[in-house]
Amino acid sequence: MVTAPSYTHELQVAQLAVQRATILTKRVFHEKAKGTVDKNDKSPVTIGDFGAQALIIAALKHNFPEDAIVAEEEAAQLKEDANLRDTIWNLVKDTKLDDEEAEKTLGGAIKSVDSMLELIDLGNSPGGSKGRIWTIDPIDGTKGFLRGGQYAVCLGLMVDGEVRVGVLGCPNLPVDDSARLTADIGSNATDEGRGVLFSAVEYKGANSRPLTTGGLSPDSKHIGMRPIEDLTKATFCESVEAGHSAHDDQAVISQKLGITEPSVRMDSQAKYGSIARGAGDIYLRLPVKATYQEKIWDHAAGDLIVRESGGQVTDIHGKRLDFSIGRTLANNKGVVAAPLPVHERVLKVVQEVLKI
Ligand SMILES: Nc1ncnc2c1ncn2[C@@H]1O[C@H](COP(=O)(O)O)[C@@H](OP(=O)(O)O)[C@H]1O
Ligand SMILES: [Mg+2]
Ligand SMILES: [Mg+2]
Protein backbone atom coordinates (compact mmCIF):
# COMPACT_ATOMS: atom_id res chain seq x y z
CA MET A 1 0.00 0.00 0.00
CA VAL A 2 1.27 3.47 -0.83
CA THR A 3 0.62 5.97 1.94
CA ALA A 4 0.38 9.70 1.26
CA PRO A 5 3.28 11.77 2.62
CA SER A 6 2.33 13.45 5.89
CA TYR A 7 4.29 16.68 5.34
CA THR A 8 4.43 17.07 9.13
CA HIS A 9 7.52 19.28 9.23
CA GLU A 10 6.36 21.36 6.25
CA LEU A 11 3.00 21.96 7.88
CA GLN A 12 4.54 22.95 11.19
CA VAL A 13 7.00 25.37 9.62
CA ALA A 14 4.29 26.84 7.38
CA GLN A 15 1.92 27.38 10.30
CA LEU A 16 4.58 29.00 12.47
CA ALA A 17 5.90 31.14 9.61
CA VAL A 18 2.43 32.45 8.80
CA GLN A 19 1.73 32.98 12.47
CA ARG A 20 4.91 35.04 12.89
CA ALA A 21 4.16 37.08 9.77
CA THR A 22 0.73 38.01 11.12
CA ILE A 23 2.36 39.45 14.25
CA LEU A 24 4.12 41.86 11.91
CA THR A 25 1.04 42.71 9.82
CA LYS A 26 -0.95 43.42 12.98
CA ARG A 27 1.81 45.64 14.33
CA VAL A 28 1.83 47.59 11.06
CA PHE A 29 -1.94 48.02 11.19
CA HIS A 30 -1.95 49.23 14.78
CA GLU A 31 1.01 51.54 14.26
CA LYS A 32 -0.77 53.00 11.26
CA ALA A 33 -3.78 53.63 13.45
CA LYS A 34 -1.52 55.35 16.02
CA GLY A 35 0.05 57.43 13.25
CA THR A 36 3.58 56.05 13.73
CA VAL A 37 3.79 54.79 10.17
CA ASP A 38 2.93 57.04 7.28
CA LYS A 39 -0.81 57.17 6.77
CA ASN A 40 -0.33 57.55 3.05
CA ASP A 41 -2.72 55.05 1.54
CA LYS A 42 -0.14 52.73 0.02
CA SER A 43 2.62 52.73 2.59
CA PRO A 44 1.25 50.58 5.45
CA VAL A 45 0.39 47.79 3.08
CA THR A 46 3.79 48.05 1.41
CA ILE A 47 5.51 47.78 4.78
CA GLY A 48 3.36 44.82 5.76
CA ASP A 49 3.81 43.08 2.40
CA PHE A 50 7.61 43.26 2.34
CA GLY A 51 8.01 42.56 6.04
CA ALA A 52 5.76 39.51 6.03
CA GLN A 53 7.34 38.15 2.84
CA ALA A 54 10.87 38.51 4.28
CA LEU A 55 9.91 36.70 7.50
CA ILE A 56 8.21 33.81 5.71
CA ILE A 57 11.02 33.31 3.20
CA ALA A 58 13.59 33.37 6.02
CA ALA A 59 11.73 30.51 7.73
CA LEU A 60 11.45 28.50 4.51
CA LYS A 61 15.11 28.98 3.58
CA HIS A 62 16.20 27.90 7.06
CA ASN A 63 14.20 24.67 6.91
CA PHE A 64 14.06 23.84 3.21
CA PRO A 65 17.05 25.53 1.54
CA GLU A 66 16.60 23.67 -1.75
CA ASP A 67 12.95 24.57 -2.35
CA ALA A 68 11.84 27.14 -4.95
CA ILE A 69 9.61 30.05 -3.98
CA VAL A 70 6.99 32.01 -5.93
CA ALA A 71 6.11 35.13 -3.96
CA GLU A 72 4.09 38.18 -4.91
CA GLU A 73 6.52 40.97 -4.05
CA GLU A 74 10.02 41.91 -5.22
CA ALA A 75 12.55 44.16 -3.50
CA ALA A 76 13.36 46.57 -6.38
CA GLN A 77 11.28 49.40 -4.89
CA LEU A 78 13.02 49.03 -1.52
CA LYS A 79 16.47 49.33 -2.98
CA GLU A 80 15.60 52.85 -4.14
CA ASP A 81 13.79 54.00 -1.03
CA ALA A 82 16.05 53.98 2.03
CA ASN A 83 13.32 55.35 4.34
CA LEU A 84 10.88 52.65 3.45
CA ARG A 85 13.58 49.98 3.69
CA ASP A 86 14.62 51.14 7.19
CA THR A 87 11.03 51.31 8.41
CA ILE A 88 10.50 47.73 7.29
CA TRP A 89 13.78 46.54 8.76
CA ASN A 90 12.93 48.10 12.14
CA LEU A 91 9.77 46.01 12.24
CA VAL A 92 11.23 42.82 10.79
CA LYS A 93 14.31 42.62 12.99
CA ASP A 94 12.37 42.20 16.22
CA THR A 95 9.18 40.46 15.15
CA LYS A 96 9.30 37.04 16.74
CA LEU A 97 7.09 34.33 18.20
CA ASP A 98 6.75 34.35 22.00
CA ASP A 99 7.64 30.66 22.14
CA GLU A 100 11.43 30.25 21.96
CA GLU A 101 11.36 26.70 20.61
CA ALA A 102 8.98 27.76 17.84
CA GLU A 103 11.14 30.77 17.00
CA LYS A 104 14.18 28.48 16.84
CA THR A 105 12.32 26.20 14.44
CA LEU A 106 11.97 29.19 12.12
CA GLY A 107 15.68 29.99 12.35
CA GLY A 108 15.38 33.09 14.55
CA ALA A 109 15.89 36.68 13.45
CA ILE A 110 17.09 37.80 10.01
CA LYS A 111 20.73 38.90 10.30
CA SER A 112 20.87 42.22 8.44
CA VAL A 113 19.00 44.62 6.24
CA ASP A 114 20.90 43.30 3.23
CA SER A 115 19.94 39.73 3.92
CA MET A 116 16.33 40.90 4.29
CA LEU A 117 16.47 42.33 0.76
CA GLU A 118 18.06 39.16 -0.58
CA LEU A 119 15.41 37.03 1.09
CA ILE A 120 12.57 39.06 -0.41
CA ASP A 121 13.97 38.49 -3.88
CA LEU A 122 14.24 34.73 -3.42
CA GLY A 123 10.53 34.63 -4.22
CA ASN A 124 11.20 35.04 -7.93
CA SER A 125 10.86 31.43 -9.11
CA PRO A 126 8.92 31.03 -12.36
CA GLY A 127 6.96 28.15 -10.79
CA GLY A 128 6.11 25.07 -12.83
CA SER A 129 5.23 21.41 -12.74
CA LYS A 130 8.40 19.90 -11.26
CA GLY A 131 9.66 19.65 -7.71
CA ARG A 132 8.87 21.53 -4.54
CA ILE A 133 7.64 25.10 -4.90
CA TRP A 134 6.26 27.31 -2.14
CA THR A 135 3.93 30.16 -2.99
CA ILE A 136 3.47 33.21 -0.78
CA ASP A 137 0.99 36.05 -0.68
CA PRO A 138 2.32 38.07 2.28
CA ILE A 139 -0.87 40.16 2.48
CA ASP A 140 -3.78 39.05 0.37
CA GLY A 141 -6.66 41.52 0.31
CA THR A 142 -4.56 44.67 0.56
CA LYS A 143 -7.68 46.83 0.41
CA GLY A 144 -9.22 44.91 3.31
CA PHE A 145 -6.02 45.23 5.32
CA LEU A 146 -6.06 49.02 4.98
CA ARG A 147 -9.73 49.19 5.91
CA GLY A 148 -9.38 47.05 9.03
CA GLY A 149 -11.39 44.39 7.21
CA GLN A 150 -10.43 40.94 6.02
CA TYR A 151 -7.00 40.00 4.77
CA ALA A 152 -4.95 36.81 4.82
CA VAL A 153 -1.31 35.78 4.99
CA CYS A 154 -1.12 32.87 2.56
CA LEU A 155 1.39 30.07 2.09
CA GLY A 156 1.15 26.94 -0.01
CA LEU A 157 3.51 24.11 -0.92
CA MET A 158 3.19 22.56 -4.35
CA VAL A 159 4.99 19.36 -5.22
CA ASP A 160 5.07 18.43 -8.90
CA GLY A 161 2.38 20.98 -9.66
CA GLU A 162 -0.19 19.93 -7.04
CA VAL A 163 -0.86 21.84 -3.83
CA ARG A 164 0.06 19.53 -0.91
CA VAL A 165 0.09 21.90 2.06
CA GLY A 166 -1.86 25.12 2.52
CA VAL A 167 -1.95 27.63 5.38
CA LEU A 168 -4.01 30.81 5.72
CA GLY A 169 -3.60 33.25 8.59
CA CYS A 170 -6.71 35.40 8.94
CA PRO A 171 -6.20 37.90 11.79
CA ASN A 172 -9.62 39.53 11.44
CA LEU A 173 -11.90 36.50 11.13
CA PRO A 174 -13.75 35.30 14.24
CA VAL A 175 -11.92 32.54 16.13
CA ASP A 176 -15.24 30.76 16.48
CA ASP A 177 -15.64 28.29 13.60
CA SER A 178 -19.39 28.18 14.08
CA ALA A 179 -19.94 31.92 13.61
CA ARG A 180 -21.88 32.37 10.35
CA LEU A 181 -20.69 35.10 8.00
CA THR A 182 -22.46 38.41 8.47
CA ALA A 183 -22.66 41.40 6.16
CA ASP A 184 -20.24 43.46 8.28
CA ILE A 185 -17.43 40.87 8.13
CA GLY A 186 -15.55 42.93 5.53
CA SER A 187 -15.29 46.02 7.69
CA ASN A 188 -14.94 44.91 11.27
CA ALA A 189 -11.91 46.26 13.09
CA THR A 190 -12.00 44.89 16.63
CA ASP A 191 -9.32 42.39 17.71
CA GLU A 192 -11.59 40.83 20.33
CA GLY A 193 -12.28 37.16 19.59
CA ARG A 194 -10.54 37.32 16.23
CA GLY A 195 -7.66 35.59 14.50
CA VAL A 196 -7.72 32.13 12.98
CA LEU A 197 -5.16 29.93 11.27
CA PHE A 198 -6.48 27.50 8.67
CA SER A 199 -4.40 24.65 7.33
CA ALA A 200 -4.68 21.56 5.20
CA VAL A 201 -2.50 18.71 4.00
CA GLU A 202 -3.50 16.77 0.90
CA TYR A 203 -5.58 13.69 1.82
CA LYS A 204 -5.40 14.58 5.53
CA GLY A 205 -8.27 17.03 5.88
CA ALA A 206 -8.32 20.65 7.03
CA ASN A 207 -8.01 22.26 10.44
CA SER A 208 -8.40 25.57 12.16
CA ARG A 209 -6.95 26.93 15.37
CA PRO A 210 -6.70 30.26 17.10
CA LEU A 211 -4.00 32.53 15.72
CA THR A 212 -1.75 33.24 18.69
CA THR A 213 1.62 34.96 19.12
CA GLY A 214 3.23 31.89 20.68
CA GLY A 215 3.94 28.42 19.33
CA LEU A 216 1.54 25.81 18.03
CA SER A 217 -1.59 25.81 20.14
CA PRO A 218 -2.99 22.42 21.09
CA ASP A 219 -6.60 23.27 20.29
CA SER A 220 -6.49 22.58 16.57
CA LYS A 221 -9.88 21.44 15.28
CA HIS A 222 -10.95 19.57 12.21
CA ILE A 223 -13.15 21.71 9.93
CA GLY A 224 -15.64 20.84 7.22
CA MET A 225 -18.09 22.53 4.88
CA ARG A 226 -21.70 22.77 5.91
CA PRO A 227 -23.76 19.97 4.38
CA ILE A 228 -26.22 21.86 2.25
CA GLU A 229 -28.91 20.37 0.07
CA ASP A 230 -31.24 23.34 -0.07
CA LEU A 231 -29.33 26.00 -1.98
CA THR A 232 -31.91 28.66 -1.14
CA LYS A 233 -30.38 28.65 2.36
CA ALA A 234 -26.81 29.02 1.11
CA THR A 235 -24.57 31.97 1.94
CA PHE A 236 -22.46 33.09 -0.95
CA CYS A 237 -19.42 35.31 -0.73
CA GLU A 238 -17.51 37.40 -3.20
CA SER A 239 -14.75 40.06 -3.40
CA VAL A 240 -15.43 43.55 -2.15
CA GLU A 241 -13.66 44.91 -5.23
CA ALA A 242 -15.99 45.00 -8.23
CA GLY A 243 -12.92 44.91 -10.47
CA HIS A 244 -11.86 41.49 -9.13
CA SER A 245 -15.06 39.57 -9.81
CA ALA A 246 -18.29 40.29 -11.68
CA HIS A 247 -20.78 41.35 -9.00
CA ASP A 248 -23.61 41.71 -11.52
CA ASP A 249 -23.28 38.19 -13.00
CA GLN A 250 -22.84 36.78 -9.50
CA ALA A 251 -26.06 38.45 -8.34
CA VAL A 252 -27.99 36.88 -11.24
CA ILE A 253 -26.51 33.45 -10.48
CA SER A 254 -27.34 33.75 -6.81
CA GLN A 255 -30.92 34.69 -7.68
CA LYS A 256 -31.24 31.77 -10.11
CA LEU A 257 -30.02 29.41 -7.39
CA GLY A 258 -32.82 30.75 -5.22
CA ILE A 259 -30.45 32.25 -2.65
CA THR A 260 -32.42 34.78 -0.67
CA GLU A 261 -29.69 36.43 1.42
CA PRO A 262 -27.57 39.17 -0.17
CA SER A 263 -23.95 38.22 -0.91
CA VAL A 264 -21.33 38.61 1.80
CA ARG A 265 -18.49 40.74 0.51
CA MET A 266 -15.04 40.31 1.97
CA ASP A 267 -11.47 40.62 0.76
CA SER A 268 -8.83 37.93 0.42
CA GLN A 269 -8.63 34.16 0.75
CA ALA A 270 -10.54 34.55 4.03
CA LYS A 271 -13.43 33.64 1.67
CA TYR A 272 -11.96 30.16 1.09
CA GLY A 273 -11.33 29.68 4.81
CA SER A 274 -14.84 30.84 5.66
CA ILE A 275 -16.63 28.44 3.35
CA ALA A 276 -14.27 25.60 4.35
CA ARG A 277 -15.45 25.84 7.97
CA GLY A 278 -19.10 26.27 6.99
CA ALA A 279 -19.36 29.94 7.97
CA GLY A 280 -20.47 30.47 4.36
CA ASP A 281 -21.11 28.01 1.54
CA ILE A 282 -20.24 29.26 -1.94
CA TYR A 283 -17.47 31.49 -3.29
CA LEU A 284 -17.80 32.89 -6.81
CA ARG A 285 -15.08 34.81 -8.61
CA LEU A 286 -16.25 35.36 -12.19
CA PRO A 287 -13.90 37.19 -14.52
CA VAL A 288 -14.40 40.90 -15.14
CA LYS A 289 -11.57 41.29 -17.65
CA ALA A 290 -11.26 38.38 -20.06
CA THR A 291 -7.48 38.79 -20.24
CA TYR A 292 -6.74 38.78 -16.48
CA GLN A 293 -4.76 35.77 -15.27
CA GLU A 294 -5.33 34.82 -11.64
CA LYS A 295 -2.12 34.51 -9.59
CA ILE A 296 -1.24 31.20 -7.95
CA TRP A 297 -0.57 32.88 -4.57
CA ASP A 298 -4.15 34.18 -4.50
CA HIS A 299 -5.57 30.62 -4.60
CA ALA A 300 -3.14 27.80 -3.73
CA ALA A 301 -3.76 27.53 0.03
CA GLY A 302 -7.49 28.23 -0.22
CA ASP A 303 -8.02 25.70 -3.01
CA LEU A 304 -6.54 22.88 -0.91
CA ILE A 305 -8.25 23.96 2.33
CA VAL A 306 -11.68 23.95 0.65
CA ARG A 307 -11.12 20.63 -1.15
CA GLU A 308 -9.89 19.01 2.05
CA SER A 309 -13.01 20.30 3.81
CA GLY A 310 -15.36 18.51 1.45
CA GLY A 311 -15.59 21.15 -1.25
CA GLN A 312 -14.86 21.37 -4.93
CA VAL A 313 -12.98 24.24 -6.56
CA THR A 314 -13.00 24.70 -10.32
CA ASP A 315 -12.91 27.50 -12.85
CA ILE A 316 -15.99 28.59 -14.81
CA HIS A 317 -15.38 25.76 -17.32
CA GLY A 318 -15.43 23.15 -14.57
CA LYS A 319 -11.65 22.54 -14.68
CA ARG A 320 -9.67 22.16 -11.46
CA LEU A 321 -7.29 25.06 -10.85
CA ASP A 322 -3.97 24.25 -12.50
CA PHE A 323 -1.01 25.39 -10.39
CA SER A 324 1.57 23.64 -12.55
CA ILE A 325 2.17 26.11 -15.35
CA GLY A 326 3.91 29.05 -13.73
CA ARG A 327 3.13 32.07 -11.60
CA THR A 328 -0.40 32.44 -12.93
CA LEU A 329 -3.42 30.20 -13.47
CA ALA A 330 -3.18 30.79 -17.22
CA ASN A 331 -5.22 27.64 -17.97
CA ASN A 332 -8.19 28.77 -15.88
CA LYS A 333 -10.83 31.49 -15.89
CA GLY A 334 -12.53 32.52 -12.67
CA VAL A 335 -13.30 30.40 -9.61
CA VAL A 336 -16.38 28.47 -8.52
CA ALA A 337 -16.04 26.95 -5.04
CA ALA A 338 -18.87 25.05 -3.35
CA PRO A 339 -19.58 21.92 -1.31
CA LEU A 340 -18.91 18.86 -3.48
CA PRO A 341 -22.52 17.60 -3.56
CA VAL A 342 -23.85 20.89 -4.99
CA HIS A 343 -20.88 22.10 -7.00
CA GLU A 344 -22.21 20.77 -10.30
CA ARG A 345 -25.55 22.49 -9.81
CA VAL A 346 -23.84 25.79 -9.05
CA LEU A 347 -21.49 25.41 -12.02
CA LYS A 348 -24.40 24.71 -14.37
CA VAL A 349 -26.08 27.98 -13.41
CA VAL A 350 -22.77 29.84 -13.72
CA GLN A 351 -22.43 28.52 -17.28
CA GLU A 352 -26.05 29.34 -18.15
CA VAL A 353 -25.63 32.92 -17.01
CA LEU A 354 -22.24 33.37 -18.69
CA LYS A 355 -23.59 31.58 -21.80
CA ILE A 356 -20.60 29.24 -22.07
N1 LIG B 1 -8.61 42.27 -12.36
C1 LIG B 1 -8.47 41.38 -11.38
N2 LIG B 1 -9.24 40.26 -11.33
C2 LIG B 1 -9.12 39.36 -10.33
N3 LIG B 1 -8.22 39.49 -9.33
C3 LIG B 1 -7.43 40.58 -9.30
C4 LIG B 1 -7.51 41.57 -10.31
N4 LIG B 1 -6.60 42.53 -10.02
C5 LIG B 1 -5.98 42.13 -8.88
N5 LIG B 1 -6.47 40.96 -8.44
C6 LIG B 1 -6.05 40.15 -7.29
O1 LIG B 1 -7.11 40.11 -6.35
C7 LIG B 1 -6.51 39.88 -5.09
C8 LIG B 1 -7.47 40.19 -3.99
O2 LIG B 1 -8.61 39.39 -4.12
P1 LIG B 1 -9.97 39.72 -3.38
O3 LIG B 1 -10.72 40.68 -4.23
O4 LIG B 1 -10.61 38.38 -3.30
O5 LIG B 1 -9.62 40.30 -2.07
C9 LIG B 1 -5.31 40.75 -5.11
O6 LIG B 1 -4.38 40.24 -4.19
P2 LIG B 1 -3.52 41.28 -3.27
O7 LIG B 1 -4.47 42.01 -2.40
O8 LIG B 1 -2.63 40.34 -2.55
O9 LIG B 1 -2.77 42.16 -4.21
C10 LIG B 1 -4.84 40.69 -6.56
O10 LIG B 1 -3.76 39.79 -6.77
MG1 LIG C 1 -3.38 38.44 -3.23
MG1 LIG D 1 -0.79 40.43 -1.70
Ligand SMILES: [Mg+2]
Ligand atom coordinates in the same frame (compact mmCIF):
# COMPACT_ATOMS: atom_id res chain seq x y z
MG1 LIG E 1 -1.06 42.78 -4.90
